Amino acid sequence: MRKSAGGTIMGWSRLSPAAAMALLWLCMTALGAGAQGALPDEPLRVTLAGKGREPGRPGGELRTILPRDKDIRLLSAWGYARLIGYDERLDLVPDIAARIEVEEGRIFTIHLRAGHRWSDGAPFTAEDFRYFWEDVANDPLLSPAGPPDLMLVAGKPPRFEVINETTIRYTWDAPNPGFLPALAQAREPYIYRPAHYLKAFHARYGDNAFIEEQVAAEKVSGWAALHNRRDSMFANDNPDLPTLQPWVVRNPMPAQRFTFERNPYFHRVDEKGQQLPYIDRILVDIADPSLIPAKTVAGETDLQARGLSLRDVTALKSGEASANYLTRLWPIAKGSQVALYPNLNANDPVWRSLMRDRRFRLALSLGIDRADINATLFFGLGTQGNNTAVMGSPLFDADRVSRNATFDPGKANALLDEMGLAARDASGFRLLPDGRTMELLIETAGESEEESDVLALIAQSWAGLGLKAILKPSERSVLRNRVYAGEAVMSAWSGFDNGMPAPGMPPLELAPLKQETFCWPKWGQYAATRGKSGEPVDLAPAQQLLDLFAEWEKAPDEAARARVWTRMLDLHADELFTIGTVMGVSQPVAVSKALRNVPEKAWYGWDPGAQFGIYRMDEFWLDRN
Structure with a gap:
């Protein structure tokens, strides 16, 4: 066999990359070339x-919908294997990384675990970091916008160094306090x-003939589009892509059932030295959202939160005995269950002027029962x-929760009158100042x-203020595009994802830094693109x-x-840039009586929390006896 300049074995070019790697690894093992075990x-x-908790027995299949x-x-969040992650006390602790040294808040030295391997058995080393930094993040075709924000301080990237096979270092000119919290996110930046x-x-590395063949087969525009399609670390839509998560997806989309199998090279063990995760397989069934409560009551799932809400509790409790599960109620760690987002960047000049007037936002808040x-x-x-920090956060303040959020229609009406x-x-x-009826979509x-x-x-409450509110449901992508473009005057979404903040977490949702925050999409876009798009x-305030x-x-x-x-x-x-309603609503979690180590009392959040992730699903185990 001959090799190309990049080292690809040409005789294997017809094999899928995963199959070629597996065959190469088997050959290396047979020759005694550095096999390190699981x-x-x-x-x-x-x-x-x-x-x-108690040490468990390995094996079994966990069902969810x-x-x-x-x-x-979501399995990438629930597995929650991160270089560094949050524990249940919201402390950052090393995980995939053996340790991370921080000097002056700007020099980060990451030490990997020697002998750690990807799910396909290939070594996990500093080369994987170098490849991302040099060949992905700084490749203009793969990353047209340049490195991700967590890698920039005042718009400047770090100096990247490979110290040795298991050590890498990032050095910024100024402190980067958001770096480690970003690595611990539910949606890992990888x-x-x-x-x-x-x-x-x-x-730069692959065999041209193989790449061209794959580009044609995938019907994409070129090698970069092909690479990006294969490089979907969070999505779980490429079964060939190696992972460091506790479970590995085994079948591609589309499907009505997905199988995730135990990663035989996972890096965690219990106190007895038994490798985690305990559970061999996770079976994920896809079902219409309206059917999930009934399927849960019928006992078709072992761990279920998605698709359940507080309105389902009565039915869930009624099915516990026959379906052999328990219903737990975990407070949701969002700033508000439902929040309103006045669009301060609305295109309509009349509505934009009203939305930017604090008196109007205050009247809307005081007008909600x-x-x-x-x-x-x-x-x-x-x-x-x-919409603010919830109980349990070190930043929780009861006065802040109720401030400007009590039902006072008299004051609300007076404020609207005062505004003319x-x-x-x-x-x-x-009537609006231009004579139109005040119909708020x-x-x-x-x-x-x-x-x-x-x-x-x-x-119904706002009708008492003389304000006609009209609900307009659409579809998620349509809603986002209308908000981003300024066409939507007001939108509804859940409150702050991080309703459980700690001081060391970046307050990204509180400032106009991201387009995704619906109250100021154009300001957020301006910050995110460093002035290339959006509005200053x-x-x-x-x-x-x-x-x-x-x-x-x-x-x-x-x-x-x-x-x-x-x-x-x-x-x-x-200022009421967003208008909250009710926080601390409980998320029903149906847990099979056979499933062990699931906490009875917990909170349910995305960032931080990764929903089940912070409770380490790899430690859950099934006792079917």
Whole structure:
């Protein structure tokens, strides 16, 4: 066999990259070439007893149900293998990395676990970081926008060094306090890639004939599009792509059932030295969202939260005995179950002017009967108030929750009159300054019956203010595009993803830094693209939030960061850039009685939390006896 300049064995070019790698690894093992066994030399040892858990028995299949095939990406969050991740106390602890040394807040040296391997048996080394940094993040075809934001400080990238096979270093000119929290996100940024697999699809390394053949077969525009399609670390849509997660997807999309199998090279062990995960396979069935509660009650799942809401609790409790499961209620760690997002960048000049007027936003907030929403839809178990840090966060403040969020229609009407909006049409609805009836279109993704019910109650309350609220459900991508373009005047979504913040977490959602925050999409786009798109901030309180975020980035310690967080949260409670409804609503979690080590009391959040991820699903085990 001959080799190309990049080292590809030409005689194997007809094999898939995964098959070629597996064959190469078998040959190396047969020759005694450095086989290290299934575990790293120094695996991560977890102490289950310290968590009130018990060592388990390996084996078994765990069943769960998801509403869409693309939702299998959640397994990448639930597995929650990260270079560094949050524990249940929200402390950052090394995981895939053996340790991370930080100097001056700007020099990060990452030490890997010697002998650690990808799920296909190939070594996980510094080369995987080098490949990402040099051949993906800084390749103009693969990453036209350049390196991701977490790798930039004041727009400048770090100096990257490979110290040895298991050590890499990133050095920035200034501190990068958001780097480690970013690595711990539910949606991992993946600053490494399986180089041994992806090089086959990279023009710099792969065999041209093989790449051209694959490009034609996939009907994509070129090698970069092919590489990006294969390089889907989070999506779980490429069974050939090696992973470091506890389970590996085995069948491609589309499918009605997906099988995830145990990663034989996973890096964690229990106190007895038994390799995790305990569970051999996770079977994911795809079902219509409306059927998930009934399927859960019928006992067709072992662990279920997706597709369940508080309205399902009565039915879930009734099925516990016959279907052999228990229903647990975990408070949702979002800033608000449903929140309203006035679009401060709306195209309509009249509505934009109103949305930017604090008095109008305050009137909308005071005009919501949150107690009615809580009692009617959430059995009175939630906490009515703003979109802010929830109970359990070190930044929680009860006064901030209720500030400007009590039901006071008299004051709300007085504020609207003060704004010159006293004129009404024949039906009693207020008129806009240009004479139009004040019809406020609230746009939604149309995915949640609960959300629609909340908005219907809000519309009923606002009618008492002379404001006609009209609900417009669409589809998620349509909603986002309309918000981003400024066509949507107001939208509804859940509250802050990070309702459980700690001072060391970047307050990204609190400042206009991302287009995805629906109250200021164009300002966020301007910040995210470094001025190439969007609009610069031109509202003083929003600019103050940007200034505070910059202050957080330069803060010397946790106490200083906590002070910045507090000021930003207070500013949100005062200005009402988003309008919350009810927080602390419980997420029903149906847990098979055979499933062990699932916490009885927990909170359910995305970032931080990764839903089940922070509770280490690899430690769950099945006792079918």
